[in-house]
Amino acid sequence: MNAFEILTANKVPVEKARLISRALDNHIRMKILEMLTGSSINVTEITRALGMDQSTVSMHLRILRESGLLSKVREGKWVKYAIDESKVEQIVQTFSLLQ
Secondary structure (H helix, E strand, O other), X not given: OOHHHHHHHOOOOHHHHHHHHHXXXXXXXXXXXXXXXXXXXXXXXXXXXXXXXXXXXXXXXXXXXXXXXXXXXXXXXXXXXXEOHHHHHHHHHHHHOOO
16 A cells, blocks of 8 residues: 555545655655754755755755645744644554554
């Protein structure tokens, strides 16, 4: 069963399931989520850590935000990204039903 099938089987709206599945189905986005575990960081820090162009990182962050996995907070002139723990917990609970 793929991520989309798991989410829709647990009554997650189809469009939301599609967005979450897309967000999780990329190794770069998974690296970003790993970097954000327990912290919030800005695009510049993510760009440096991944060695990628800012436009590419921003595109991945947009996909993660659209899925609901990330939130962003303005701190002065910086926008910091963090994992939306409540959304991730809901997803983990959904996947744990399969065990």
